[in-house]
Amino acid sequence: MAELELVGLSKRYGRDLVLDDVSLSVQEGELVTVLGQSGSGKTTMLRSIAGFVTPSGGDILVHGRSVLNAPINQRGIGIVFQNYALFPHLTVRQNVGYGLRVRRLPRHEIRERVDRELERVLLSAYADRKPAQLSGGQQQRVAVARALVLRPRIVLFDEPFSNLDAMLRESLRRELRDLQKRLRFTAMFVTHDQREAMALADRVAVMRGGRLVQMGAPTDVYERPAHRAIAELLGRANLLDCQTAAGEDGRALLRWHGHTLRTDDDLGAAGDGACVLLRPEHVAVRPGAPDAPAPNQLGGVLSSVEYHGPSRLAVISEPGGGTLLADLRSGPADPYLAPGDPVTASWPSAAVRVIDA
Amino acid sequence: MTAGRTRGGARRAAWLPLAPVLTLYAIQFVVPMALVAVTSFRRHESAGQMGGFTTDNFTKILQDPYYLGMLGRSLLLAGETAVLTAVLGYPIAYALARGPRWLKVVLLVVVMVPLMTSSVVRSFGWMVLFARDGLFSTLAGPLGDGPAGLMYTSTGVLVATAHVLLPFMVLTLYGVLDRLNPTLVHASMNLGASRTGTFFRITLPLSMNGVVAGMLLVFATATSAFVTPQLIGGTRYRVAATEIYEQSINLLNWPLASAMAVLLVAIALLTMAVYTRLSRDTGGSGATGIIG
Ligand SMILES: Nc1ncnc2c1ncn2[C@@H]1O[C@H](COP(=O)(O)OP(=O)(O)OP(=O)(O)O)[C@@H](O)[C@H]1O
Ligand SMILES: [Mg+2]
Numbered sequence: 001m002a003e004l005e006l007v008g009l010s011k012r013y014g015r016d017l018v019l020d021d022v023s024l025s026v027q028e029g030e031l032v033t034v035l036g037q038s039g040s041g042k043t044t045m046l047r048s049i050a051g052f053v054t055p056s057g058g059d060i061l062v063h064g065r066s067v068l069n070a071p072i073n074q075r076g077i078g079i080v081f082q083n084y085a086l087f088p089h090l091t092v093r094q095n096v097g098y099g100l101r102v103r104r105l106p107r108h109e110i111r112e113r114v115d116r117e118l119e120r121v122l123l124s125a126y127a128d129r130k131p132a133q134l135s136g137g138q139q140q141r142v143a144v145a146r147a148l149v150l151r152p153r154i155v156l157f158d159e160p161f162s163n164l165d166a167m168l169r170e171s172l173r174r175e176l177r178d179l180q181k182r183l184r185f186t187a188m189f190v191t192h193d194q195r196e197a198m199a200l201a202d203r204v205a206v207m208r209g210g211r212l213v214q215m216g217a218p219t220d221v222y223e224r225p226a227h228r229a230i231a232e233l234l235g236r237a238n239l240l241d242c243q244t245a246a247g248e249d250g251r252a253l254l255r256w257h258g259h260t261l262r263t264d265d266d267l268g269a270a271g272d273g274a275c276v277l278l279r280p281e282h283v284a285v286r287p288g289a290p291d292a293p294a295p296n297q298l299g300g301v302l303s304s305v306e307y308h309g310p311s312r313l314a315v316i317s318e319p320g321g322g323t324l325l326a327d328l329r330s331g332p333a334d335p336y337l338a339p340g341d342p343v344t345a346s347w348p349s350a351a352v353r354v355i356d357a
Numbered sequence: 358m359t360a361g362r363t364r365g366g367a368r369r370a371a372w373l374p375l376a377p378v379l380t381l382y383a384i385q386f387v388v389p390m391a392l393v394a395v396t397s398f399r400r401h402e403s404a405g406q407m408g409g410f411t412t413d414n415f416t417k418i419l420q421d422p423y424y425l426g427m428l429g430r431s432l433l434l435a436g437e438t439a440v441l442t443a444v445l446g447y448p449i450a451y452a453l454a455r456g457p458r459w460l461k462v463v464l465l466v467v468v469m470v471p472l473m474t475s476s477v478v479r480s481f482g483w484m485v486l487f488a489r490d491g492l493f494s495t496l497a498g499p500l501g502d503g504p505a506g507l508m509y510t511s512t513g514v515l516v517a518t519a520h521v522l523l524p525f526m527v528l529t530l531y532g533v534l535d536r537l538n539p540t541l542v543h544a545s546m547n548l549g550a551s552r553t554g555t556f557f558r559i560t561l562p563l564s565m566n567g568v569v570a571g572m573l574l575v576f577a578t579a580t581s582a583f584v585t586p587q588l589i590g591g592t593r594y595r596v597a598a599t600e601i602y603e604q605s606i607n608l609l610n611w612p613l614a615s616a617m618a619v620l621l622v623a624i625a626l627l628t629m630a631v632y633t634r635l636s637r638d639t640g641g642s643g644a645t646g647i648i649g
Contacts, residue, residue, distance in 0.1 A: 052543050072546040085544040089562050099548035102558075150548065 009058035036207030078152035257320030263352035282351035397615035414616035435579035450530035533567030
């Protein structure tokens with residue numbers, strides 16, 4: 001049975017439908033990341049689950065039981081807020097021990113559990129400081145410890161790392177993933193950052209305009225986006241608007257600016273046109289014009305190259321006016337490509353993904 | 358050197374626009390206060406006549422139980438007013454900060470309108486209610502004396518003074534409560550605390566600075582309250598401020614009146630110094646500073 005289930009959850013603020021019929025379920029011990037643009041309703045969803053927001057419709061089930069009528073302080077769902085929300089007048093130790101003290105546990109037990117939790121997040125040395133005397137990353141870890149010390153079965157994270165620099169983010173992300181696997185809690189993790197969303201997740205839930213538009217394993221969502229907007233949300237994408245045509249062998253072909261694309265996908269459902277996703281990292285580039293026209297290949301001129309370290313992003317203009325992005329892995333002995341050079345781009349038919357919309 | 362001079366110059370330039378106000382302030386407050394201070398050290402010869410310099414006025418006030426009681430009553434009234442306004446003002450400020458819009462509007466009007474009417478008018482209002490045959494007496498009639506006849510009593514003066522000073526308390530508390538991050542309340546409840554528990558563990562401690570600041574402000578103002586004690590306390594319930602009036606206007610004992618005034622101002626200034634110190638701590642990196 002699912003640990004957490006949302007059934008047709010809706011929230012309306014005045015005339016705005018901020019959450020629109022969201023249904024999803026999270027399994028025990030699963031980590032679901034929620035990805036979506038600003039204003040897509042991610043925070044509202046978490047706040048509804050925690051009980052800070054009363055939904056306008058739908059239901060929230062924990063182990064199959066509705067928690068809609070349970071007050072905030074009896075839901076047993078932990079939350080880590082985006083802005084930490086640490087109690088400024090309490091020390092780190094008192095912050096982490098807050099939930100235990102509220103439960104009137106014996107003093108020595110509180111102390112033991114708080115100490116253990118502080119050790120876990122590497123903050124034992126800071127136990128007697130006030131939150132204002134901590135760095136952002138340390139405050140973040142206090143917030144995580146404060147939620148986890150109560151051992152909630154479900155923990156919600158609302159963009160907890162958004163204020164931190166990239167390095168710290170990555171290490172905290174890894175620590176969190178470790179912790180989650182070890183303590184085996186069920187988690188929902190909201191983020192803006194597509195890399196973070198994919199790196200952390202068992203499954204990614206993509207939200208758009210208050211709706212859940214796709215949910216699946218990171219590879220599924222990345223490689224089989226249900227919508228072109230999702231494809232762009234998850235990383236750089238070539239989205240090519242193609243015409244469909246009948247090939248000589250009876251298999252359908254796609255045509256884009258006079259070039260022929262072959263795909264392994266089934267084109268049966270597509271009408272006259274189809275949107276194709278071609279990820280830049282699947283496009284290979286070699287210097288010089290093509291020898292002869294061929295499917296899944298085009299000649300063009302390199303219009304710019306951006307150096308990214310491990311890779312370089314090439315923008316290729318083809319004669320018909322289209323542009324194609326290609327991600328070139330940097331090697332120790334790369335052929336020198338300069339803007340203005342003629343190049344040939346090619347890709348395997350497996351990389352040509354037909355998107356519904 | 359150069360930097361220092363520039364900074365000094367900048368500081369001087371910043372003061373310049375304040376000059377007219379400061380001049381006015383000097384004429385209106387500093388000069389009369391200085392005169393009062395000087396007068397307080399003069400000898401009282403007879404009504405309206407002053408002799409050489411002495412400290413007799415202060416010794417008299419601080420040794421005569423009559424005057425000492427007067428000062429004590431003033432301080433007690435101020436203290437009680439501070440407590441009463443805090444107790445009454447906190448829920449109002451809380452509702453102002455957290456309540457629904459309509460309630461905010463209603464409360465703002467209820468709290469602010471008295472601030473815009475003269476304290477004479479407000480005191481007369483209370484006189485109507487407190488009088489022997491006033492509304493309170495009539496209502497409480499069958500219950501015996503009860504709240505009836507609050508005129509010329511300490512309770513009457515306290516209630517009326519608290520009413521006059523309540524807006525200052527409410528506005529001070531509102532400032533602090535409004536800046537308090539509402540997510541902290543959610544965080545506390547999410548960790549298992551009840552609404553009441555959250556109030557006493559989070560909201561109240563984080564607004565305590567405001568309570569103390571408000572109480573000091575009200576205390577300092579109440580020590581020098583004159584109109585309300587004069588109209589409602591009359592001659593039967595005298596506080597320092599009304600006694601000063603009596604001494605200076607009716608008995609023409611200006612040195613004694615001045616000495617009492619100096620003592621009152623000293624107490625008020627001391628309280629305000631503590632208040633400023635506290636509000637600076639609050640405004641800076643103090644407890645409430647970082648949660649905004
Ligand atoms: N209390 C509220 N009253 C009215 N509208 C609200 C309220 N809270 C949120 N909204 C609206 O609901 C929409 C979704 O807000 P929400 O905070 O859930 O977005 P989000 O996906 O978390 O965005 P972000 O990534 O920027 O945090 C926004 O358009 C916002 O303006
Ligand atoms: Mg949000």
